[in-house]
Amino acid sequence: MPFLLLLALPFLAPAQLRLPKVIGSNMVLQRNKPLPVWGWTTPGEQVNVSFAGQQQTTKSDTAGYWKVTLAPMNANEQPQTMTITAGNTITLSNLLVGEVWLCSGQSNMEYPMKRGNYAKPARGADSAELELKNAYPSIRIFNVQKVLSTPDVTTTGWNEASGEALEKFSAAGFFFAKNLYQQLRIPIGVINSSWGGSRIEPWTPAEGYKALPAFAPEAEKTPFMIDSAVPGKNYRSMIEPLAPFALRGFLWYQGESNCMMNDGMRYADKMQALVEAWRNKWGINELAFYSVQLAPYSYTKRPDRIKHTPETLPEFWEAQVASEKIPFSRSIVVTDLVDNLTDIHPSYKWEVGRRLALVALETDYQQKVVSSGPLFTKMKRKKGRAVLSFQNANGLKTSDGKPLSWFSIAGYDGVFKPADAVVRGNRIVVSTAGINKPSAVRFAWHETAMPNLVNGAGLPAVPFRTDNRTWRYQP
Numbered sequence: 001m002p003f004l005l006l007l008a009l010p011f012l013a014p015a016q017l018r019l020p021k022v023i024g025s026n027m028v029l030q031r032n033k034p035l036p037v038w039g040w041t042t043p044g045e046q047v048n049v050s051f052a053g054q055q056q057t058t059k060s061d062t063a064g065y066w067k068v069t070l071a072p073m074n075a076n077e078q079p080q081t082m083t084i085t086a087g088n089t090i091t092l093s094n095l096l097v098g099e100v101w102l103c104s105g106q107s108n109m110e111y112p113m114k115r116g117n118y119a120k121p122a123r124g125a126d127s128a129e130l131e132l133k134n135a136y137p138s139i140r141i142f143n144v145q146k147v148l149s150t151p152d153v154t155t156t157g158w159n160e161a162s163g164e165a166l167e168k169f170s171a172a173g174f175f176f177a178k179n180l181y182q183q184l185r186i187p188i189g190v191i192n193s194s195w196g197g198s199r200i201e202p203w204t205p206a207e208g209y210k211a212l213p214a215f216a217p218e219a220e221k222t223p224f225m226i227d228s229a230v231p232g233k234n235y236r237s238m239i240e241p242l243a244p245f246a247l248r249g250f251l252w253y254q255g256e257s258n259c260m261m262n263d264g265m266r267y268a269d270k271m272q273a274l275v276e277a278w279r280n281k282w283g284i285n286e287l288a289f290y291s292v293q294l295a296p297y298s299y300t301k302r303p304d305r306i307k308h309t310p311e312t313l314p315e316f317w318e319a320q321v322a323s324e325k326i327p328f329s330r331s332i333v334v335t336d337l338v339d340n341l342t343d344i345h346p347s348y349k350w351e352v353g354r355r356l357a358l359v360a361l362e363t364d365y366q367q368k369v370v371s372s373g374p375l376f377t378k379m380k381r382k383k384g385r386a387v388l389s390f391q392n393a394n395g396l397k398t399s400d401g402k403p404l405s406w407f408s409i410a411g412y413d414g415v416f417k418p419a420d421a422v423v424r425g426n427r428i429v430v431s432t433a434g435i436n437k438p439s440a441v442r443f444a445w446h447e448t449a450m451p452n453l454v455n456g457a458g459l460p461a462v463p464f465r466t467d468n469r470t471w472r473y474q475p
Contacts, residue, residue, distance in 0.1 A: 015040070015087075016041070017039065017047070017084065017086040017088050018039055018041070018090075019038075020038065020152055021154075021157065021241075022142065022155075022242050023039070023092070023245070024092060025092045025093045025094055025095070025157070025158065026093075026094045026140055026159060026160060027096075027158040028098050028099070028100055028158075028188065028189025029073070029096070029097045029098075029100070030100045030248060031072070031074055031075045031076075031097050031098055031099065031186070032072050032074070033246045034070070034071065034072055035070040035071075035072070035073070036068075036069050037049050037051075037056075037067070037068050037082075038065070038244075039065075040063075040064045040065055041060050041064055041087060042086070043060055043061065043063065043064045044059060044060060044062070045059065045086050046058075046059050047059065047060060047066045047068070047084065048084070049068050049070070049084050050082065050084075050085075051070060051080065051082040051083070052073060052076070052097075054071060056070060060086070066086075075097050075098045075099075076096060076097040076098075077138055077186065077187055079093070079094045079095060079096065080096075080097075081093050082095055096140065096187035098186040098187030098189065099184065099186060099248050100189040100191070100245070100247040101173075101176065101189070101191070101248055101251055101360075102190075102191045102193065102239075102247055102249075103170050103173040103190060103191065103193070103194065103251040103253070104192075104193050104194055104203060104239065104252055104253075104254070105194050105198075105251075105252050105253035106195060106196050106254045106256060107194075107344075107345060108254075108256070108344075108345055108346070109170055109192070109194040109251070109253035109254065110170060110194035110196050111349055113128045113168070113169055113170075113174055114129075114132060114167035114168070115128065115171075115347075118345055118347065119339070119343055119345070121339065121347035122340075122347075126347075127175075128175075128349060131174070131178075132166060132167060134162070135162035136177075137162075138181060138188070139160070139161040139181055139188050139189075139190070140188070141159055141160075141161050141165060141166065141173070141190050141191075141192070142157065142158045142190070142191040142192070143165070143168060143170075143192050144191065144193035144242075146195050147238075148236075148237040148238075150237055152241045153237070153238055153241050153242065170190075171349035171353070172253055172292070172352045172353045173190045173251065174190065175349060175350040175353025175357075176353040176360075177189075177190045177353075178353070179353060179354050179358075180360065180365075183365075183367060189247075191242060191245075191247075193238045193242070194253075195234055198234060198254070198257060199229055199257040199258050200257075200258055200270050200274060201226045201227070201229035201232075202230070202231065202233045202234040202235065203235050203239065203274055204231050204235060204270065204273050204274040205231060205232040205235050205277050206231045206232050208274060208276060208277030208280075209224075209226055209231055211273070211276065212269060212272060212276075214266075215269070215273065226270070227263075227266075239281075240281060243282050244281075244283060247287070248287070248364060249288025249290065249360070249364070250275075250278060250288065250289045250290070251290050251291070251356055252290070252291040253291065253292040253352070254291075255267065255293075255294050255316060256297075258270070258316070259299065260306065262306055262312060264312075265319045267320070267323075268320075268322040271319075271323040271326065272326055275289045275326050275329060276326075285328075286327075286328055288328050288329075288360065288364055289328060289329045290329070290330050290331065290332070290359050290360065291320065291323070291329070291332075292331065292332055292352055293331050293332065293335075294313060294316060294317065294334075295334045295335065295338050296313070296338050296341060296449055297313065297341060297342075297344050298341045298447060298448060299312050300312075301342065310446045310448070311445060311446070312447065313446075313447040314445045314446065314447070314463055314465070317462075318463075318464075318465070321464075330359045330363065330371075332352070332355040332358075332359060332372075333373055333459070333460045333461070333462050334348075334355070334460075335444060336450060336452075336460045355459070358371035358459075359371045359372070370392065370394075370455065370456070370459065371459075372392045372462075373392060373453075373455055373457075373459035373461045373462060374390040374391070374392055374393050374396060374454070374455050374461040375390055375461070375462045376390055376443070376461075376462065376464040377391055381437070384435075384436040384437065384438070385438065386409060386429070386431070386438040387427055387429055387430075388429075389427055390426065390461070392455055393426040393427070393455060394426065394455055395457070396423045396425075396426060396454075396455055396456075397423065397454060397455075397456070398454070399452045399453075399454045403422075404421040404422065404423070404451075404453055405451050405452050405453075406445075406446070406450075406451035407419045407420075407430050407441065407442070408442045408443075408445065409431065409432050409435055409440070410435070410438065411434075411435040411437055411438060412437060412439045414467075416440075416442060416445075417434070417435065419432040419441070420432060428453070440465065440467035441465070441466050442464070442465040442466070442467075443461065443464050444461070444463035444464075449463065
């Protein structure tokens, strides 16, 4: 055989069948939805996929890419095997069918089960530390490592929730999964793709911003940037390669870095850009998107170049609440989960996960649970007092048995003064000496506010101000 032909033979060999890393042994497949399975092989090669009695066949395109879609399946806690053949064969084992969620954000979502240098909780036992002694074979976790500029995510793959894999996994993500499993008793899969210190802009592709009128001025400039940040680098490496893996929705715990930038209400527009871009990538406009409002923290004590006021954080809370106007979006409040106002990482991630799970249980799984604390709806003036109405107000009370805290009231001069507030059924009556014609009320409108107003389910009230409640949703 001629020498040159021998040299060419390796390049004529068929390409090896390969899969994206999110498709692997130990994974959970999303129940009751079409299930995409995709990968790469030699261009034009036939690919066969076999799972749970289904057989799907296709051919790879000219680039070697292929995809099949399995029919929706019911939840199944019994391990099964998937076989994929195209020249060579890949066998995926220990697969379950249940519910799948994707978690993302910055350090409070990345915050691991084994806390390392993070502070221990001051109240009660460390539930995360206790859980590390357990194993949950029906909860599967997939941790995306913080690596950029790769065609696929960097990961150790899907693992059962136990041992070293659980130690490194998002505590909020795990406790969300645990609470779902305890109520649904079906397999739960959680993907964590987070990066401490990251702003929202790197998690959103440029096209997400360019699709919204709010960012039209930036779209006309080169290079394209959003508030001095280049969009999309985390998205391209750590989110996009996961699509179109079937899932129920997203969990988002991020914002501290954008609050430090004084984003204020602009963050609501950035949330819209991110949510719509992610949903567009998966091709499903109804994917749930549940987020965590920031915890109280002393931003004014940071030595940042950008100066903050005690209202910087409340104004950011306002934007996070406003983002719930995006369809199929909700957020939870964590104003009561702080031990140290100079620590930006609240310890009680098991409660964060539980509250996120309550939202999903009520909204996605139609369970009769209370998933939100009191949410202000309107104010009336009566006999020199402000009477406040709320949603989710059954059983209004204080969490500590003390008088209601962190209410302030203003007359028509706009000067706010500390106020007395009392529960009257499902309403709150607010007043103070010297103000007979109240014009506005503020609640928890300070970066250090840890108020005690809760409903009968013990969930904290959403901070608010009655004098500025504006935001636009741009469909």
